[in-house]
Amino acid sequence: MGVAGSDYPGDYSVEFGVYRGGWLEAAQRYRHRTLQQKWVQAEKLSARTDFPEILKKRGCVGYRRLGVEWGGGHSATMDAPLLAIQKELEVPIALHWHNWHHLKFDNEYSHFLPPKPGFAERVKDLVSQGVLVMPYINGLSANFNIPDFANFGPHANVDEAGGYRMHHYSDSAGRLLSMCPTQEYWQNTISSLVQTLVEDYGVNAVYVDQIAAMEPELCFNRQHGHPLGGGLYWTDGNRELLTKVRNISGRQGRNPLITSEGTDEVFMDLVDGSLTWAQPTDREIPMMEVVYSGYAIFFASACDFKKSDEFFGYVHGQAFIDGRQNGWMDSSLFRPENSVKVEYLRQSARLRVATKRFLVYGRLWGPVLPENSIPTIRVDGFGSDRHAGTVPAAEARLWQDEDGHLAVFLANYGGGPVEFKYRIDPAKFGLSGRRYDITDIPPGGTIPISTATEAVERKETLGPRKVKVIEIAVRQRESVPPGSSR
C-alpha cells in the first residue's frame, strides 16, 4: 500500500512461540513485555508526576455521560439535577459534556468555540462543587464545508491520488475527513482549543475524541514530510499532538485530565483515561485490564439501562470487578423506575472509591474460579447483534495492591443469593507469612472476619445484586481479630 522506499525498518522486536494456556496466560506474558515499551515509559499511575491531582486525591471519578439540558435560567438551577445525582451516589462524579458548543455535533469541526451562553458560569459552578467537567472535542476530524477549510486542506490526509477521504459517520454528520496528525497546524489547532477551555473557561478535563480509537489512516500527501502511506507518522504525529496538548494545558500549575476514545495502547502514557464504550457482551474478557492495570484507567460501563436488571447487573458488576470506571449514561437512569439499577451503580461506585489502592493503582491477576457450582442467568441484548446469552450469576477477580495485599472482588449480577467458594494461595503471589488476616472491605471501613495460615479457603454468601471485596494480607500484629480462625 505504501510507496516504494517509504517503509520503515523494524524498530521493535517481535517474538513468536508456543505456550500452554489460555488468554490469561497470554495476557500475563504480554504484560511483562509491554511494560518495557515506550508507551508505558511514564511508569505506574502512582508514580506519575503528571497524573492529575484531582485523580490522585480521589483515586477515581464517576464518569457519567449525562444529557445535560441547556434550557434557560441560572447556572445553579440548571446544575441542580446533576449535583443531586452526585449526592445520591455519594461519590464525586464527572460530566462528559457533549453539545456544550454552538455547533451541531459532528459538524463544523474544528470550530467548537464559542460555547453556548452560560457555559463558563456552569463550569465554575460545577467545578466548585467537586464535579470533574470534561467537555467533548474532536482531535482528528475537520469538516470540508467550514468557510476557512482552505487553511485546513493542506494538512489533511489524502489518498494515493491526492484526494480527500470523506468519512460517513452518520446521516447527520458533516463532511468530515481526518487531518494528518504530523501537521503542526493541526496540532496547534487542537492544543490551543484545549488551552482555551482550560484557561479561559476553567474546565478540569478535556476529552479528545477519536485519537485513541481509530486505525491508522494512510496519508500520501507529498508536502507533509513523512513516509508516504507507511512509516510511523500516525503514531508519532498523534503522540506529538497529545504531548503538546498536555504541555500547553498543564501550564500555570493546571493539570487537567486529558482523555480519549478507545484503548489504543501506543497513546496510553499520554492520556489519563481511556473510554471503553463497546456494547456489553457475554464474550468479553478483561484482557486490557490484566495487561495494563496500575498503568491506565479505563472508564465507562455503557449500557442500555432500559434492558433488564440482570443485564445492568452483569455489565456494571463486571466493570467493577474488572476495574473499569462505572458509568457513562445519561441522567434519565436516575428516574424512580430504575432505582434497582441506580443502587447497583451506587454500591459499585462507593466500593471502587474505598478500594482504589487495588482497582486504580493495583494489578488485576485475573478471574477467581469458583470451586462450587454457580447458578446461571439468561440475559438478552448482548453485543451489537443483541443476542441472548447465559452467564454465571456471580463472578470474582483477584487483585493485588502495591503493598502486596490481595483482594478478591466479587459481584452477584442477579436477583437471587449466590454462594461462591474459592481458594487462594497467597504464597503464589509473593505473600509469605505464618498467618493472614482476612478482612471485609465495605465502603467506609474494614471488618476483620477471620485469619488463615496457608491457603485461604472461603465461601462467600453474596446477597442479591451485591458486590463484595475480601482482602487477604500478611498479619502484622499479634492481636487476634474477632471471628473464626482457620
Ligand SMILES: [Zn+2]
Ligand atoms: Zn500526512
